[in-house]
Amino acid sequence: MTINAIPGNNKTISNKRRGSLSLRNRLLITFILLAALPVLATGIVSGLINAQGLRNAAFEQLASIAQLKKNEISTWVSSLQVNLDLFLQGRDLLDNTNNILQNSAEADTAKIELRNKFNNSNKVTGYFEELFIMDKDGAVILSTNSSQEGKIFSTQTFYRQGLKEATVTPPIYDVALSSYSIIFSQPIKNKSGAVIGVIAGRANLAVLDQIMIERVGLGETGETYLVGSNYALLSQLRFGEAKIGETYVRTNGTTNAIKLKATGSELYSDYRGVPTLGSYLWVPELQLALMAEHDQDEALQSANRASAITLGLMLLTLVIAIVVAFLTTRSIVTPISQLVTIAENITTGNLEVNAQVQRNDEIGALATAFNTMTRRLRELIETLEQRVADRTKALATSSEVSRRLSTIINQKELVTEVVNQVKNAFGYYHTQIYFYDENNDNLVMAGGTGEAGQMMLAQFHKVAKGRGLVGRAAESNQAVLVADTEKNPEWLPNVLLPDTKSEVAIPIAIGNKVMGVLDVQQNIVDGLQTEDIDSLQSISNQIAVAIKNIQSTEIVAKRASELQTVANISTAAATIGNIDDMLQEVVHLTQRGFGLYHAHIFTYNENTAELEIAACGYKEGDEHEGTHGTTTISLDQEQSLVARAGRTRQAVIVNDVRSDSGWLPNPILTETASELAVPMVVGDRLLGVLDVQSDRVNAFSDEDASIQTTLASQVATALQNARSFSQAQQHAERETTVNLITQKIQNTTSIEAALQIAARELGHALGMKPTLVALDPPALVGESKAVVNE
Amino acid sequence: MKKTEKMIPRSHAIFIIFTLFAMLLSSCGKKTAEVSVRLKWTTQTQFAGIFTADEQGFYNDENLKVTIEPVDFEQMLSVDKVVEGKNTFGIGAADEVLVARSNGAPVRAIAVIFRISPQVYMSIGDIKVSKPEDLIGKKVGIGQGSGFWTFNAMINKAGIDPSLITVEDPKTFDTLECAQRYDVCNAYSTDSIVKANMQGIPNSAIWPGDYGVPFYADVVFTTDDFIAKNPDVVERFLRATIRGWQTAVENPETATDATIAFDPTLERDFQLQSLKASVPLVDTGTLPIGVMEPEMWQQMYDILLAQKVITTPFDVSSAYTSEFMDKINK
Known part of the structure; x- marks a missing residue:
């Protein structure tokens, strides 16, 4: 036999399994998250802090480089201004300038001197590409570059401002020279302080380029360069094909530096579009922006390396976490999965599977428990199969018993049937049934199987209430089971049933009313168990109902019989004219018809107010049958049920006479156990009392009283009728006798004869032998005469 | 219920009125102005800034619809075209503006393009x-x-x-x-x-x-009347034009392409080289593109007067205004 899992349940479980993450995945995710989250959090936070710090450091480095270069530029500007100033300090400059301006004879010499002076200075310092002097109209009167002489810069700032003060121009483009120039200029004043011209120097921008090209601390991709306020490139770039004078650099960095004329650092795309860390400075004296840039990739290399290491460590930790999580999960889930497979096998009915116990931990314990469970389940199912078979048989038996019981109306037959049926169906060793006796004192065996049963039945085997299994079951109205009789000291052995090893006694009861006990015995230890009780109890209940039915049927039959008896008695009473005979017949029939111990009738003598015994009905064969003695009982007598019934005109029942104080024992009727006295009444007149007695206690019910009252009433009516008839007959006879005597007397002719006849006839009529008839008064007859009839 | 259906719900009415009002306001503030500019010469990168401004949508950004017209050989002076009202703006030589002004034409330069004459x-x-x-x-x-x-x-x-x-x-x-x-x-x-x-x-x-003869070459000019009546349009036009020139000097290739877009017959290489040669004349590094110096105007005026190109003296400051460049560079 296989037990299939319930499909519905199975579906629900598998649906749930599909709807949620498997244990494996949950464990895996949990382990990985537990390991990964702190690693990620720590890694990311430290990485960010690290990167930010290194980025800031890179920016600071750029800013300090830019600042250093700006300082260099400032120094350079100062140096050039100082240099120009030094020329002005020299007295020869003014003299020579004056000579040139005045175009004096020494003008040429002056030019040569000044050119030499300027060239010598430039050779040493390298500050200026060209030094020149302009007159008050802006015309170049002398230049270290002779091709420049004659040019007029009247509209140029360096000239106009130079007339007033020491000036530095921003980088301006010189078309003729095809280059940007920064021009330093100062007024040349004569001794009286009047401006006679302007000395100007075109700065050597190679120096600026040099300052910018210096790349200490800028790595492979770092650079610094200058951009004019028009975004034009003013110094060389490291990358691309930039050309000073043509290339413009418009980046976020240059825009901020030029528009805001500010100093700052930020991340932006440089002129090549490469992400770069830039630091910019505005150089106000030259109106240009100094840019220091470092490719982000390189500048943040250390930051990136740190991030990469952090990331690598994170990944490594993550991988280790995943591997460990995977292994741990597998070590947990695989055995569980195996157990699940086993469980699923079990659900499909395969109980032959066994889990492998490989470990000593909880999983191992679970596997062991699983195996135990499977084994137990296997055993359970095997015994269950047996039990189901037993149960089925029990139910069939119960059903059969029930079916049979419904057809049996005889208690004895029923008992015999049941015990045999139960014994055979269940293969019991012995089955028997006990019923309470009438006094509910003992449980009398009503039937049992086999020879032992017959013998016990023949022996009127009985068990006292409360004794042994049977007695206890009856008393407690509970099934009593002794699975192993040898181990139960209270168990009473029966020599007729020597092989009994287990026994169960089941009360046969309806509600609280116990009628008897169904007792079953088995010849093996534990042959009877709790399971047997259920089916036996069911059978026992059916027995109880059947017995009850039978009893009800018997009662109905009894009542019918009793009523028939009443009718018979009534008929007899009505047909028997002689009162004594009639009463005798009534008590006789009553005793016989109702199966009583005794029945008698007392008639009531109104004159003496006594109840006189009129007829007695003894048990068949009793020596006293046909006699009734002369007992009289005063109607007033207390200690008499008969008198009480007469007095009260009510039926009196004493179902246990010995315990009734108002009961008067009769020495002849020794076996009387219960007594019923009913008054015989016609109208208001008490005619007597019908008294019936039983040798059983509790023999009379109210119904019995009712029946006997009916009977008494019928008998009373018959008695009344009989008495009336008897009186009427006497009266008629008397009339006839009187008439006859009268006739006879009339027929006489003499007084004597008349008296003689009168005496004879009256004596005869009255049944008196000596009869005296006398005439009085004598006057009537003359003399008194008396006739005696003897 | 028909009546209700025909009625516009109050909230809708308010919304419609508001929308119309907003449209009215926006049309007042951002009314598209249609202007034209007469070039000094044929289409070439000499006017790269204007073509770039047009091509790059700078005029559009200023809500301007600009018609660019090259020289009319029948009436070669752009000053004449602008004075006659045939064009809103003109690109011409500074001396042409000075001469015209001297002759009583109500033209006024608003920005210089070629700070150094080529x-x-x-x-x-x-x-x-x-x-x-x-x-x-x-x-x-x-x-x-x-x-x-x-x-x-x-x-x-x-x-x-x-x-x-x-x-x-x-x-x-x-x-x-x-x-x-x-x-x-x-x-x-x-x-x-x-x-x-x-x-x-x-x-x-x-x-x-x-x-000693420094001259502005190309300047942007318009009439006094137009300046008086449409200062906003002047400012917008000039802002876009200067922006076009800044773009052009920084990106000569782009500007050349923008120019060629107007005349595909042009020889690209030459136009590009020409523009590159123009850049130092336009953007000298001294002042932002477009900004004029009174000293320069005075000097040009003086020269023209000395050379008797101008015979009727006048207040040179009436020939130009820095009002718009000042606003643009503010």
């Missing part, structure tokens, strides 16, 4: 010229116009006797052809020097600006 005196081959003195004894080909009086002004400033130099009208616009017949020819650096360089012809030139 007009030079050029020679090719073995003849090297770099300063006025180099012209002595030379045969110089100069036509009528600014080249002529600029030359005279320069010679005058340099204190050279004009009789020492032979000046003739070469009767040609082609400088290189002129230069083959003359020692020195009047030329535009952005044209002739570029062409000579492209052809590998050795050349040299005298820049009059270096010798």
Whole structure:
């Protein structure tokens, strides 16, 4: 036999399994998250802090480089201004300038001197590409570059401002020279302080380029360069094909530096579009922006390396976490999965599977428990199969018993049937049934199987209430089971049933009313168990109902019989004219018809107010049958049920006479156990009392009283009728006798004869032998005469 | 219920009124202005800023619809076109504006494009010229116009006797052809020097600006009336134009393409080289593009007066206004 899992349940479980993450995945995710989250959090936070710090450091480095270069530029500007100033300090400059301006004879010499002076200075310092002097109209009167002489810069700032003060121009483009120039200029004043011209120097921008090209601390991709306020490139770039004078650099960095004329650092795309860390400075004296840039990739290399290491460590930790999580999960889930497979096998009915116990931990314990469970389940199912078979048989038996019981109306037959049926169906060793006796004192065996049963039945085997299994079951109205009789000291052995090893006694009861006990015995230890009780109890209940039915049927039959008896008695009473005979017949029939111990009738003598015994009905064969003695009982007598019934005109029942104080024992009727006295009444007149007695206690019910009252009433009516008839007959006879005597007397002719006849006839009529008839008064007859009839 | 259906719910009505009002306001504030600009010459990168502004949508950004018209050879002076109201704005030489103003035309420059005039005196081959003195004894080909009086002004400033130099009208616009017949020819650096360089012809030139005759070349101008009535349009047009020029000087390739878009027959390489040669004249590094200096105007006026190009003196400051450049650079 296989037990299939319930499909519905199975579906629900598998649906749930599909709807949620498997244990494996949950464990895996949990382990990985537990390991990964702190690693990620720590890694990311430290990485960010690290990167930010290194980025800031890179920016600071750029800013300090830019600042250093700006300082260099400032120094350079100062140096050039100082240099120009030094020329002005020299007295020869003014003299020579004056000579040139005045175009004096020494003008040429002056030019040569000044050119030499300027060239010598430039050779040493390298500050200026060209030094020149302009007159008050802006015309170049002398230049270290002779091709420049004659040019007029009247509209140029360096000239106009130079007339007033020491000036530095921003980088301006010189078309003729095809280059940007920064021009330093100062007024040349004569001794009286009047401006006679302007000395100007075109700065050597190679120096600026040099300052910018210096790349200490800028790595492979770092650079610094200058951009004019028009975004034009003013110094060389490291990358691309930039050309000073043509290339413009418009980046976020240059825009901020030029528009805001500010100093700052930020991340932006440089002129090549490469992400770069830039630091910019505005150089106000030259109106240009100094840019220091470092490719982000390189500048943040250390930051990136740190991030990469952090990331690598994170990944490594993550991988280790995943591997460990995977292994741990597998070590947990695989055995569980195996157990699940086993469980699923079990659900499909395969109980032959066994889990492998490989470990000593909880999983191992679970596997062991699983195996135990499977084994137990296997055993359970095997015994269950047996039990189901037993149960089925029990139910069939119960059903059969029930079916049979419904057809049996005889208690004895029923008992015999049941015990045999139960014994055979269940293969019991012995089955028997006990019923309470009438006094509910003992449980009398009503039937049992086999020879032992017959013998016990023949022996009127009985068990006292409360004794042994049977007695206890009856008393407690509970099934009593002794699975192993040898181990139960209270168990009473029966020599007729020597092989009994287990026994169960089941009360046969309806509600609280116990009628008897169904007792079953088995010849093996534990042959009877709790399971047997259920089916036996069911059978026992059916027995109880059947017995009850039978009893009800018997009662109905009894009542019918009793009523028939009443009718018979009534008929007899009505047909028997002689009162004594009639009463005798009534008590006789009553005793016989109702199966009583005794029945008698007392008639009531109104004159003496006594109840006189009129007829007695003894048990068949009793020596006293046909006699009734002369007992009289005063109607007033207390200690008499008969008198009480007469007095009260009510039926009196004493179902246990010995315990009734108002009961008067009769020495002849020794076996009387219960007594019923009913008054015989016609109208208001008490005619007597019908008294019936039983040798059983509790023999009379109210119904019995009712029946006997009916009977008494019928008998009373018959008695009344009989008495009336008897009186009427006497009266008629008397009339006839009187008439006859009268006739006879009339027929006489003499007084004597008349008296003689009168005496004879009256004596005869009255049944008196000596009869005296006398005439009085004598006057009537003359003399008194008396006739005696003897 | 029909009545209700026909009625516009109050909230809807308010919304519609609000929308109409908003549209009215926006049309007042951002009314698309249709203007035209007359170029000084044919389509070329000399006007790259304007083409760039148009191509890059800078005019559009300013809600302007600009018609760009090249020179009309029937009426060559852009000043005349603007004065006559045929064009809103004009690109012309600063001296043309001064002359017109002197003649009573109500034109006014609003920005300078070529801060340094490309007009030079050029020679090719073995003849090297770099300063006025180099012209002595030379045969110089100069036509009528600014080249002529600029030359005279320069010679005058340099204190050279004009009789020492032979000046003739070469009767040609082609400088290189002129230069083959003359020692020195009047030329535009952005044209002739570029062409000579492209052809590998050795050349040299005298820049009059270096010798006391500095002139603005191309300026943007309009009429006093238009300035008075539409200062906002003037400002917007100028802002977009300057932005176009900034873009052009920084991105000559883009600007060249923008120019060629207007005239696909143009030779790209030359236009690009010409523009590159123009960049230092437009963006000199001294001042932001477009910004004019009163001293320059005064000097130009003085020169023109001295050269009798202008015969009727007037207040030179009426010939230009820095109002709009100041606003733009604010």
